[in-house]
Amino acid sequence: MIFYRAVHKANCYHKNGHDADCGVYDTTYMIVFGVVQIFFSMLPNFSDLSWLSILAAVMSFSYSTIAVGLSLARTISGEEIFLKMVSVSLHI
Numbered sequence: 001m002i003f004y005r006a007v008h009k010a011n012c013y014h015k016n017g018h019d020a021d022c023g024v025y026d027t028t029y030m031i032v033f034g035v036v037q038i039f040f041s042m043l044p045n046f047s048d049l050s051w052l053s054i055l056a057a058v059m060s061f062s063y064s065t066i067a068v069g070l071s072l073a074r075t076i077s078g079e080e081i082f083l084k085m086v087s088v089s090l091h092i
Contacts, residue, residue: 009022
């Protein structure tokens with residue numbers, strides 16, 4: 001959910017400028033979480049959840065692909081990258 005918030009804010013800032021109110025509200029997340037909880041509560045038993053393992057693997061692969069793509073885009077763009085680890089700032 002944090003990733004979605006960051007993407008939503010970035011898109012809003014690009015469209016409306018940095019002075020715009022680009023708040024992301026929790027109501028949508030609460031509704032989605034509730035719907036997911038209701039869906040999982042209706043499953044008959046956990047032995048029939050082999051599809052969930054496949055879905056988790058696909059989602060994990062998708063997230064890692066997105067991360068690699070964003071990292072490559074940032075590197076190719078030539079922007080200076082700042083890394084801050086344990087109060088030591090690295091300029092790459």
